[in-house]
Amino acid sequence: MVAKPLSDGKEEPACAKELGDLLSFDLSFAGPFEPAADPQQVRRRGIAPGLFDFAPLEAAAVDFLVLSGYTVAGSTLTVELRLYHVPSRSLKVAKRFTATVKELRQIGHLFSDEILLAVTGKRGPFSGGITLVTRKGGAKELALMDYDGHNMRPLTGNGSLNLHPDCAAGGAEIVYTSYKNGGPDLYRREIYQGSEARLTRSAGGNITPAFSPDGRRIAFSSSRDGNAEIYLMNRDGTGLRRLTSNRAIDVSPCWSPDGREIAFVSDRLGKPQIFIMGADGQNVRRLTTSGPYNVNPSWSPLGDRIVYSGQVEGTFQLFSIMPDGRDNVRLTAVGRNENPRWSPDGRFVVFNSSRAGGDGIYLMRADGSAQIRVSSGAGSDAEPVWAAAR
Known part of the structure; x- marks a missing residue:
């Protein structure tokens, strides 16, 4: 149960509501938790042990209680948060944050991550x-948003x-394709500092880059030698190596979490x-065998599943399959669904879907449940990538 945040001083109802709603959304979406109503008879003088009564919560069969208190002084916000295990009446997590009022949502998401760590043993990705x-007129620009669309x-x-x-993997750096200097080339950019390096300068197109799990290498597709093949280079653009060699089009590489294998798309x-191959280009094997058109692979950080987009009855739906080709499971059914990517902890999948009209960004749990749109506005948003917190 997430209780209403308490103020240690002047109340700021907007802050209290935003923090309470955020924590409830994070934990409800996470899956292990079901929201519980706040028993009316609970009275709280504070968030520390002894300042509230466990008995009404025990009677309501509440397992976990989230309490929070806040103080606002000008633009400075101080927030204290507690997670209690009600059956044992024990404190599990206690955190204090001091930041600006504008950073309230980041504070809430950080505490949600801590709650998942305490309850499941694995930190959350929130x-x-x-x-x-995102489409801007005739252009397509890159943007960054909180995982919940804010x-x-x-x-x-x-x-x-x-x-x-x-x-x-660190969450502070991206690689992408841009046409800003002519043909499609690859650029590496620091998200928060804004510095950027151009990585390719070839006549052929360079697209669909993917960082290795350790961030030292980049796999990508290039047509520099005629048709699109998979290449590998160091993160600074040096050490170029060709991994595939055939007359087919090979694109969209993605790495296994141990860095030993690469999944990719081929029309060979x-x-x-x-298909899946070793990171040295050897031992190529076909992964998908059902459906006429399968693209956009993304390998789970846990190593146990690959999500992808497959054509079904003239549109695209998302599927999840084991790396050995077993247990191919359909995850979506409504609209056109493409470009799935895993959350850094492997619990969730982010993707774009046309189910509500123009493309928007959606989330779901790894099993396909709890599908929800998080991007807002009437524009077209696509190709989401969930980065770890820096």
């Missing part, structure tokens, strides 16, 4: 951001086409299907 491609801010503004973003058998 304090990370989502990088995406605080959208631009990353590029060059009036060109900026596509295929991927985030390094006629229609696009997903």
Whole structure:
């Protein structure tokens, strides 16, 4: 149960509501929790042990209680948060944050991450951001937003086409394709500092880059030698190496979490299907065998599943499959659904869908449940990538 935040001084109802709603959303979406109503008879003088009564919560079969208190002094916000295990009447997590009022949502997401760590043993991904491609008139620009769709801010503004973003494991760096200097080339950019390096300068197109799990290498597709093949280079653009060599089109590489294998899309058998090869380009094997057209693979950080987009009855739906080709499960059914990517902890999937009209960014749990739109506005948003918190 998430209780209403208490003020240690002048009440700020907007702050209290925003923090309470945020924590409730995070924990409800997470899955292990079900929201519980606040028993009316509970009276609280504070959030520390002894300042509230556990008995009404025990009678209501509440397992966990989230309490919070806040103080606002000018633009400075101080927030204290507590997680209690009601059956044992024990304090599990206690945190104190001091920041600006504008950072309230980041504070809430950080505490949600801590709650998941305490309850499940694995930290949550809620304090990370989502990088995406958003249409601006005739241009496509990169933007960054909180995982729940709030605080959208631009990353590029060059009036060109900026596509295929991927985030390094640390969450502070992206690599992407841009047409801003002519043909499609790859750029590496610091998200928060804004510094940028151009990585390719070839006549052929360079698209769909993907950081290795350790951030030292980048796999991508390039047509520099004629048709689109998978290449590998160091993060600074040096050490170029070609991994595939055939007459087919090979695109969209994605890494296994141990960095030993790469999944990619190839039409070498006629229609696009997903294949897996070693990170050295050897031992290629076909992954998808059902459906006429399968693209956009993304390998779970846990290593146990690959999500992808497959054509079904003239549109695209999302599927999840084991890396050995077993247990192919359909996850979506409404609208056109594409570009799935995992959250850094492997619990959730972010993707774009047309189910409500124009493309928007959606979230779901790894099993396909709890699908919800998080991007707002009437524009077109696509190619989301969930980055870890820096």
